[in-house]
Amino acid sequence: MAMAAPGQLNVIESPSRGSRSVDCFEKLEQIGEGTYGQVYMAREIETGEIVALKKIRMDNEREGFPITAIREIKILKKLHHENVIKLKEIVTSPGPEKDDQGRPDGNKYKGGIYMVFEYMDHDLTGLADRPGMRFTVPQIKCYMRQLLTGLHYCHVNQVLHRDIKGSNLLIDNEGNLKLADFGLARSFSNEHNANLTNRVITLWYRPPELLLGTTRYGPAVDMWSVGCIFAELLHGKPIFPGKDEPEQLNKIFELCGAPDEVNWPGVQKTPWYNQFKPTRPMKRRLRDVFRHFDRHALELLEKMLTLDPAQRIPAKDALDAEYFWTDPLPCDPKSLPKYESSHEFQTKKKRQQQRQNEENAKRLKMQHPQQHTRLPPIQQGGQHAQMRQGPSHSIHGSQPAVAAGPSHHYGKPRGPSGGPGRYPPGGNPSGGYNHPNRGGQTGGAGYGSGPYPPQGRGAPYGSSGMPAGPGGPRGGGGSGYGVGAPNYPQGGPPYGGSAAGRGSNMGGNRNQQYGWQQ
Amino acid sequence: MADFQTSTHRARWIFSPQQLVEKYTAANQRARQTLEKCGASLMEVDSNGSLSYPEPQTTASDSAEKHSRVKPLSNEEERCIKVFYEIKLQEVCNNFHFPHKIQATALIFFKRFYLQWSVMEHQPKNIMLTCIYAACKIEENHVSAEELGKGISQDHQMILNNEMIVYQSLDFDLIVYAPYRSVEGFTDYMEEFCNTGEDELPKFKALQDTAGREVDKMMLTDAPLLFTPGQLALTALRTSNALHKVVDFDSFLSGIFSHKNSTHTMGELLESLDAIDSWVRKYTSPSEKELKHIDRKLKSCWGHDEGKKREKKSKHKSRKSSKEAQNV
Numbered sequence: 061m062a063m064a065a066p067g068q069l070n071v072i073e074s075p076s077r078g079s080r081s082v083d084c085f086e087k088l089e090q091i092g093e094g095t096y097g098q099v100y101m102a103r104e105i106e107t108g109e110i111v112a113l114k115k116i117r118m119d120n121e122r123e124g125f126p127i128t129a130i131r132e133i134k135i136l137k138k139l140h141h142e143n144v145i146k147l148k149e150i151v152t153s154p155g156p157e158k159d160d161q162g163r164p165d166g167n168k169y170k171g172g173i174y175m176v177f178e179y180m181d182h183d184l185t186g187l188a189d190r191p192g193m194r195f196t197v198p199q200i201k202c203y204m205r206q207l208l209t210g211l212h213y214c215h216v217n218q219v220l221h222r223d224i225k226g227s228n229l230l231i232d233n234e235g236n237l238k239l240a241d242f243g244l245a246r247s248f249s250n251e252h253n254a255n256l257t258n259r260v261i262t263l264w265y266r267p268p269e270l271l272l273g274t275t276r277y278g279p280a281v282d283m284w285s286v287g288c289i290f291a292e293l294l295h296g297k298p299i300f301p302g303k304d305e306p307e308q309l310n311k312i313f314e315l316c317g318a319p320d321e322v323n324w325p326g327v328q329k330t331p332w333y334n335q336f337k338p339t340r341p342m343k344r345r346l347r348d349v350f351r352h353f354d355r356h357a358l359e360l361l362e363k364m365l366t367l368d369p370a371q372r373i374p375a376k377d378a379l380d381a382e383y384f385w386t387d388p389l390p391c392d393p394k395s396l397p398k399y400e401s402s403h404e405f406q407t408k409k410k411r412q413q414q415r416q417n418e419e420n421a422k423r424l425k426m427q428h429p430q431q432h433t434r435l436p437p438i439q440q441g442g443q444h445a446q447m448r449q450g451p452s453h454s455i456h457g458s459q460p461a462v463a464a465g466p467s468h469h470y471g472k473p474r475g476p477s478g479g480p481g482r483y484p485p486g487g488n489p490s491g492g493y494n495h496p497n498r499g500g501q502t503g504g505a506g507y508g509s510g511p512y513p514p515q516g517r518g519a520p521y522g523s524s525g526m527p528a529g530p531g532g533p534r535g536g537g538g539s540g541y542g543v544g545a546p547n548y549p550q551g552g553p554p555y556g557g558s559a560a561g562r563g564s565n566m567g568g569n570r571n572q573q574y575g576w577q578q
Numbered sequence: 579m580a581d582f583q584t585s586t587h588r589a590r591w592i593f594s595p596q597q598l599v600e601k602y603t604a605a606n607q608r609a610r611q612t613l614e615k616c617g618a619s620l621m622e623v624d625s626n627g628s629l630s631y632p633e634p635q636t637t638a639s640d641s642a643e644k645h646s647r648v649k650p651l652s653n654e655e656e657r658c659i660k661v662f663y664e665i666k667l668q669e670v671c672n673n674f675h676f677p678h679k680i681q682a683t684a685l686i687f688f689k690r691f692y693l694q695w696s697v698m699e700h701q702p703k704n705i706m707l708t709c710i711y712a713a714c715k716i717e718e719n720h721v722s723a724e725e726l727g728k729g730i731s732q733d734h735q736m737i738l739n740n741e742m743i744v745y746q747s748l749d750f751d752l753i754v755y756a757p758y759r760s761v762e763g764f765t766d767y768m769e770e771f772c773n774t775g776e777d778e779l780p781k782f783k784a785l786q787d788t789a790g791r792e793v794d795k796m797m798l799t800d801a802p803l804l805f806t807p808g809q810l811a812l813t814a815l816r817t818s819n820a821l822h823k824v825v826d827f828d829s830f831l832s833g834i835f836s837h838k839n840s841t842h843t844m845g846e847l848l849e850s851l852d853a854i855d856s857w858v859r860k861y862t863s864p865s866e867k868e869l870k871h872i873d874r875k876l877k878s879c880w881g882h883d884e885g886k887k888r889e890k891k892s893k894h895k896s897r898k899s900s901k902e903a904q905n906v
Contacts, residue, residue: 080747123715123723124625124741130715134752137586150750152627153740173627173742249719 082153082174085113101179111148112180132242133175145230145240148176180240181233187228188293190399194435197354200293201390206237207286212375214239215279221245222260224285224408226292235393237343248278258511261285264300269317269369273331280369280568283378287364294353294361296434307335312372314365319375325367340557356383356411359389387422582807586751591690593803601652601693609696609818609879610650617648618881619698620725626741629884632881649879655872658864663702664688664798665863670710670730676719678790682756684713685797687748693803694747699880700740708740716752735749757793757802760811761786764834768825771833781824788818792858805850812847813854 085102091112092099095310100113116129136147153172185202186195195203203461207229212223221228222244230240244260255275261267269277299315302308313319318338319327327333346365348357360381363373373381384390580589593601593818616733664685671681680684687709692702708724714721727734738858745752765786768774774782790816795804801810812831819827835844862869 079749083729118625124738125715125745127715127720133750134716137751138585138753152746338747 064368078149079567080149082113082151082172083412084151084348086428087113089218112177113174114177117173118173129173129175131246134218135242135245135247136175139217139219141210141213142236144213144237145180145205145238146178146402148178150174151176158195165345175409177240179232180238182231183227183240184229184231184289187231187399188226189435192435195293195437196388196391197398197437198388198391201384201388202235202393202396203231203237203293204286205390206393207239207289208375208379210237210239211286212379214245215282215375218247218249218250219245220256220279221282222284223262224289225265226289229289233398234318235396237393247477263302263305264288264298266308267308268312268316268367268370270307270329271312272327272333272336272371275331277369279374280372282370283364283375286375286378287372290357290364291350291361294357294437295350297434306336311337312367313338313342315344315346315349316365318342319367325370326366326534335422350465354383356381359383395548513533580757585753585755587753587755588646588806590749590751591686591754592806593805595800595804598693598800598803599653602656605694605696606651606653607694610696613650613879613881616881619650619696620701620878622879623700623739623743625739625742627745627746630829640752645811646883649875650879651696651698651872651876652878653783653871654754655875656755658869659702659876660688661690661798661863663706664867665704667710668704668794668798670707674726674729676710676714677717678758680710680713680719682758682793682797683754684709685710685716686754686756686802689800689803690720690745691747697876699879700743703732704736704740704745706746708737708744712736712741712744712752716778730856746812755807756812757796757810758790759809760807761789761814763795764815765789767834768830771830772825781822785818785822785824787814788821789814795858795861796854798863799857799861801854804857805854809847809852813851816842816851817855863876 080404084106085104088103088110090098090100091101102111102113103109115171116126118125120432133147136145140146145564151174153174188195207224211221213228219242221239221242223241224239228239228241230238241421243438246256248256256277257279258270258273258275261281265288267281267283270281270436300308300311302311316339317323321328323344328337346362347358354362360373360378360383363381364378366372501559555564609619612631618632621629621631665689667684668681671684684706688702688706691700691705691709707730711721712724713902714726723734723737733812765782768785769779769782772778782864789811793810796810819825829843831847835847843878
């Protein structure tokens with residue numbers, strides 16, 4: 061129970077209440093910002109400990125405290141594991157908060173609820189995107205094993221994460237990896253087999269069963285995302301960068317083959333199968349495309365990227381895979397190099413300036429810069445990546461590298477922050493061109509005009525915003541410590557108005573519309 | 579594994595009887611002090627959880643006069659009020675046909691809330707409804723605030739206004755373990771323990787149902803703040819079994835002990851079961867007359883906030899008071 065601070069014992073000023081005040085923390089700097097609110101790096105005044113404070117956005121909630129935040133709090137209070145982010149406490153801001161100048165800032169900061177997390181230096185995507193970064197094989201094995209261990213723990217405790225992606229895997233300078241952002245997570249029970257929403261998981265990491273409209277699913281959805289991340293680490297870039305749901309399915313089919321009743325019994329009964337069944341035969345090409353991968357890695361990847369969720373490898377079995385038990389073995393997290401921590405928010409201005417320069421350069425040269433691709437892992441075991449300092453023009457061509465690039469994604473809009481060339485907010489991620497306006501609008505707010513038709517009614521995938529958000533696969537927050545609800549679209553029917561959603565709640569606020577729909 | 583053993587429920591919300599008394603007394607004392615200073619004790623809450631106490635009375639004569647009239651509630655009187663609303667809470671949940679666990683969660687929220695606060699500070703009717711609303715959210719059984727409000731002809735904005743202060747007072751420890759599931763679990767185990775055949779299953783069903791009603795009774799006492807859900811469930815089953823005579827309860831308990839490497843001894847467990855029994859036996863619900871009296875006292879403690887309503891009803895009230903005066 062919270063203790064009243066000395067001098068606060070006055071009955072009138074300090075009623076007893078369970079949770080502490082945010083005043084116990086000194087805000088150091090903002091490290092993330094999105095449509096949901098802010099994430100701050102802060103210091104606990106009493107202990108000096110550095111933490112991350114994630115503000116829970118409260119406005120626009122017709123149903124009070126957001127259900128997504130309730131779920132996240134419930135789940136995080138229940139889970140205690142070294143590979144799951146630790147929710148230290150919830151603190152509240154009792155009254156109108158002051159901005160930096162000490163003025164009350166309208167309604168914006170009026171009271172607030174913050175989730176206090178242990179502070180983590182990086183996230184996986186941010187780390188991978190550091191210019192010149194090359195993960196070693198033992199390093200990848202180390203991260204993958206931690207990811208699977210944490211996820212297995214969640215699944216054993218009947219929690220589906222439902223938003224596994226690189227930016228939600230936080231990494232500290234001890235090499236520890238922790239699952240974060242349980243804003244889309246929820247408990248599942250094997251018995252009840254309730255209908256769950258299929259509008260979860262960031263598009264690029266979303267499994268085929270969800271794309272085909274399944275509403276009864278289980279832990280296998282997270283394992284598909286793990287497979288995508290695994291392949292991404294080995295391949296150096298995202299493997300299924302679809303721009304909308306049909307394209308996403310198509311990319312999956314191109315690599316994993318078309319689903320049929322042989323490789324996926326029951327697939328024809330999925331709600332949207334007829335709408336999206338491939339028009340031409342497609343063979344599974346995974347082994348061919350990734351033939352340069354190590355044999356054991358490929359074997360494991362095959363099992364993760366299995367179309368049929370019933371046959372997809374569970375986390376527990378994945379941990380037993382040969383891959384983790386053959387040389388080079390996963391390294392000890394503590395042996396990993398320490399990388400300079402950097403925050404997206406800090407470097408924002410710097411990057412804006414940079415973008416301006418790029419634009420100017422483009423206007424002069426009238427040419428598109430090459431798309432930045434991560435470097436594939438170093439194949440010799442045992443060696444660790446050396447961090448390249450400063451710009452590395454030889455690799456990035458005409459694109460100025462972001463030295464100390466943003467490698468921190470507590471939950472700001474993910475679109476433009478991933479370093480040059482990755483995840484353009486509205487362009488064609490696979491086109492090989494760097495979108496000239498990438499991130500031009502800066503910040504989360506400018507993402508309104510992505511590639512998605514805003515909330516089209518009736519059309520299949522009319523409002524594709526779900527985890528992807530209107531700003532592209534990574535846009536719209538929802539990463540890292542992203543607050544509760546940002547991944548929910550504001551309205552419009554689910555893809556083509558099918559199964560998802562309770563009729564009477566449709567079109568209401570996002571809680572009613574999605575949150576309650578399991 | 580995340581279960582009761584590692585839960586916040588076990589770590590932070592099981593108290594000793596002494597601790598409970600201290601907490602009730604502290605809340606009561608604080609409300610008394612406020613009443614003395616301000617002439618009223620009801621707090622205003624905002625949907626973001628911010629609170630304000632009533633304005634202190636400045637005119638000395640006015641306040642002095644008023645204070646002589648307004649008497650604070652005693653601990654025992656507070657208990658009566660809480661008991662009344664806990665029964666109400668069960669009724670509301672039954673009327674909405676909510677599952678048992680919602681009722682239990684809401685009740686435990688309500689009890690935990692009033693560990694931190696006095697009924698003189700927050701109106702129990704509002705808190706009760708807010709606890710039901712919160713329990714529905716937490717147990718993934720959604721009812722909109724509006725729906726809930728309509729069902730009981732109350733303004734739902736009041737529910738939303740109180741939601742945050744409720745979560746804060748619970749310190750956001752939202753997962754509670756109700757004894758109903760433990761009853762189910764132990765009954766299943768009993769069936770196994772007795773090698774039950776198909777034909778005997780109705781006996782166990784009856785045992786379980788009676789035990790469930792026993793738990794309902796316990797939920798109205800302080801027992802859920804003092805004992806674990808498992809202990810409450812076993813006590814309920816013991817009582818139920820005494821009626822239905824389904825198993826030899828002592829050997830069943832020994833059976834549990836041989837399976838579980840429990841940190842408690844059998845003697846300690848039996849002590850707890852007996853203690854729970856005595857809490858249930860001790861339980862008394864106040865008479866209507868008592869309640870009316872306490873309720874009137876409580877309303878005068880709330881003071882300012884009731885001011886507007888008092889104005890509206892003033893005619894009615896004055897008539898009533900004149901009648902009372904005549905009666906005296």
